[in-house]
Amino acid sequence: MNETEGPVPITRRLASRPLTWLAAAVVAAVLLLAWACRPGSSGPDAADLPAPRTLPADPVPAGPVVTRLPARCGVSPATIEALVPGARVENDGDFGECRWHAPGSGASLKVVLTAFLDPAVGITAPPEQATLGRPPRPPAAPNTATSYGQVRAVPAAVAVTHLTDGLYSDIAPEVVTGLGDEAVGQYDRSQGVVRIRVRAGDVVASLDHHWGASPGGRRDPAGPRRDTLRAAADVARSLGAPPRGTPAFGPAETGRPLLNLPADVCALVPKAVLDKVIGDRGSPLRGRGHVAPTAVKGARNGECSWRTGRRALDVTVQAVPDVGAFGGVRTxxxxxxxxxxxxxxxxxxGTGGEKYFAALPGPGDQAFAAYVQGGAPGRVVFRHRNLLVEAVYTAGDPGEPLTRRQTVNGAYAVAVEIARRLPR
Incomplete structure (x- = not known):
């Protein structure tokens, strides 16, 4: 039966009763509207939107997760002797801090392990930043990726944010390759120090190596860098992240020019898809209804929203610039x-609520789809070079929520169309 076959006989039956033509017309219109909006029909409840294609395994690692401190902060005795000959121990690893100092030469090595802990680890309350063994500091700021629900900041994500803590602002940091999940470093000739920050899962290790006196007050930077990388490799290995190849200070990032923010984010979503997910969509609301995916300094954001009484769609695009040691694509x-x-x-x-998360092979270079019942509605986030895109699809009326399948499939359909319209 098509959409015109159902309501016509009903209208005819009502017209044969002793009702006014006006009343019959009103009832017929209501029934026609209900028929058109039934699940499986055309309109915002359409069932023909494809489900996301998913990856068989999530490419983003879940660990390592540290549950106890390594002895000597993970630095081997041979490495300590090589970097700080004749060293005296000033901090032996209590509270996640180690320090060795050679009074004669002035050489020293300081290592601090900062863990971002989860309740499953059993060390402290979640998710708090704490140097292992010390009283926890105030809780880390919650994630602000979406304006919906209760999105918690997991430890490894907070550790990503804090990778560059403690680096000097007047010295350009350099990317370090082959260490942990990611690493950066600085060579400070004026202070005679090499600094390396390496993240392994939910831990950030901070290493500061003062190389002390050298003949003529000068030293080839290759030596101090190599020595500090050796210590950093020891630490990363002790945290469950063995080095990949030979760790090194990497070259500056190069590549294709960064993409600019699209001039009109609303134009990225075609009418055909809007008809399916929104229906009577009205005029888009530019720059309203949502927040940027991240808070990168200097990033440019574009937002567009569509609202009806039954459905809501929010699209956010962010153009990420070069930041510090990282180019725009890496950032x-x-x-x-x-x-x-x-x-x-x-x-x-609450207990029994449905959760859905899947890593996707596309759109873009990296992508995922997610939904949490009673928390965050269906959304798809993807990265295309230096652009971050988020599509969020939900019910306009909280009293008539969408199913997980409806909200995720709707967000995915929108994200796919956006990706097709972005510059290569």
């Missing part, structure tokens, strides 16, 4: 990683 990848980790770690507010 966007790090921000995407935080969103991915937080979405994967989110749980329903």
């Amino acid at each position: 966007a990848g790090r921000e995407y990683l935080k969103l991915h980790l937080n979405a994967r770690g989110e749980e329903p507010l």
